[in-house]
């Protein structure tokens with residue numbers, strides 16, 4: 001006996017959650033328990049309908065499905081007693097005859113809201129013309145939607161009347177079933193009807209009896225059904241779904257594409273691209289669980305660039321499955337979640353004196369002093385000490401960081417003679433022999449200082465760790481992991497990739513990478529194949545944005561317009577395919593006269609938001625370009641009577657709206673977001689340190705665009721963009 005829930009369960013009123021859980025827990029134990037009162041209803045349109053007693057005032061409406069193998073209950077929802085009886089009398093569970101997806105429908109005809117008036121377009125002369133319906137312009141008619149896909153006829157009519165993406169998104173919001181809304185989004189995204197049918201498993205079962213219990217149970221297993229219906233594996237899982245509401249939906253109701261990437265076996269490394277909010281992290285987490293559940297329990301590394309994000313992955317993996325086996329130490333069976341630099345440091349620490357061999361190979365010195373990190377001024381100091389022969393434009397810490405991490409470390413260059421000969425593909429700035437010699441002098445000084453103080457920088461630690469694992473493997477040791485999963489792959493530098501390559505042997509499902517090159521805010525463009533990670537045809541894409549409304553997404557994508565991005569295999573990236581399943585207000589743009597004025601306006605905005613009922617203050621955020629601005633906003637708002645919390649490395653805590661840098665906002669999400677100080681000169685920031693090369697400048701500008709894109713896509717519902725003086729050139733209205 002199982003309980004099958006629908007998404008409605010995650011939308012229960014707070015006061016009802018505990019009781020709903022107790023009811024469903026008992027139901028899955030034994031439906032005949034007397035307190036449950038599972039009873040049929042007189043004159044119900046569907047004889048399988050049952051009601052059950054949740055408490056004195058509330059009743060659940062269920063369908064009882066009986067097959068030779070089991071008796072299952074589908075929970076439709078929970079309502080006050082009289083409403084529940086009314087619902088129970090008229091609802092019917094049956095297969096949609098065309099799509100083969102089970103649907104819960106009213107037997108009585110429904111009243112569908114009238115289509116919204118088509119938005120009007122203002123002509124230059126000031127007159128108004130109506131826009132043509134959008135789906136018709138794409139060549140689709142009601143017949144395609146209803147007869148080929150099986151969409152509800154009234155819903156299809158509404159969809160046909162939509163004249164642009166926003167009005168279509170608001171129609172999608174009212175879809176009678178999730179798959180119907182998503183099919184529309186796919187259609188305007190250019191997916192063919194036959195591909196949509198395949199993706200959602202539609203229309204391949206036309207001969208089934210639409211009312212039989214067996215056919216309905218089979219239908220509930222199809223990809224389209226799994227967007228709305230779910231079998232509950234355990235009471236603990238049920239409790240989590242009920243308690244966490246919409247925010248927990250990702251744990252249960254995967255999109256068919258997401259599901260495929262979670263469970264698919266790959267003949268090697270694979271890569272998943274997708275815009276912000278398309279569920280890449282969701283796939284990484286589910287896939288990590290699926291891999292960890294293989295028998296015997298394998299060793300699974302889940303990693304990403306920053307510690308903050310690794311902590312969030314760790315928390316969410318626990319939320320997804322608190323019982324998942326966890327590895328305590330590197331090399332133990334179970335899931336091991338850690339930031340990539342912390343992983344490198346642990347490998348190096350665990351090696352003890354054994355790290356000397358790797359240090360000899362990478363740095364040319366068999367040091368074992370590897371626990372301290374270089375200060376952020378180390379390159380500037382080395383340039384000051386040993387950079388006299390450098391041409392002025394190369395006196396740049398940015399140049400050295402990149403040269404060291406892209407050329408010197410990955411090639412294990414230890415001496416000047418090696419550096420004079422090394423190929424530097426992909427590096428913009430050309431270096432003749434004299435320049436190379438001058439550059440090497442600085443690198444040698446940097447290394448010498450590191451040795452004196454026993455310090456290494458992060459890329460050095462990663463390279464040492466990679467070399468150590470490779471040396472051990474060459475001596476016959478097994479690599480520490482069976483599977484590696486990487487989130488935010490676009491931010492990793494060559495030495496981190498070398499480390500991850502060294503952490504797992506080449507083989508089936510060895511490395512799974514989620515990435516979005518539009519969100520690269522650290523590091524430089526690289527291609528994976530250079531570091532032994534071969535994707536070869538195992539790259540896939542997610543296009544549906546679950547987080548951001550269509551209106552906010554459109555603005556966020558306008559920030560990327562006109563810039564060239566390429567993915568981790570060097571292919572051009574296109575953002576025009578991303579679509580949102582949600583609709584909301586257009587972003588607000590607030591031009592201010594001065595910073596004081598901007599703070600006044602933002603204080604009013606935030607006061608308004610926090611005064612609304614049902615708003616958890618920590619779901620509101622103000623995102624800023626840097627730490628100074630963060631402090632200014634926190635104190636400026638405090639002076640205006642608005643208490644907000646500046647968040648740096650610590651986790652977000654409940655109770656107050658959050659102020660954080662755009663960098664720190666990576667991977668987070670909020671209901672309402674202000675992008676503060678989006679003015680000329682602030683973003684893009686003045687790029688003083690990138691003057692050594694045009695391509696470095698262009699890359700730095702790309703990262704600035706990405707930063708604004710990352711920040712803009714943190715908002716689930718509302719986005720406001722403010723500035724004082726001139727707006728950033730990236731702001732298009």
Ligand SMILES: Nc1ncnc2c1ncn2[C@@H]1O[C@H](COP(=O)(O)OP(=O)(O)OP(=O)(O)O)[C@@H](O)[C@H]1O
Nearest residue numbers: 249250253254255276277278279280281282546547
């Ligand atoms: N199948 C789903 N059902 C419901 N919500 C989902 C689903 N997939 C993703 N989401 C929600 O969408 C939001 C974005 O998901 P996620 O963080 O995985 O996206 P992402 O692609 O990693 O985003 P980013 O690159 O911006 O960090 C989250 O709130 C998540 O809960």
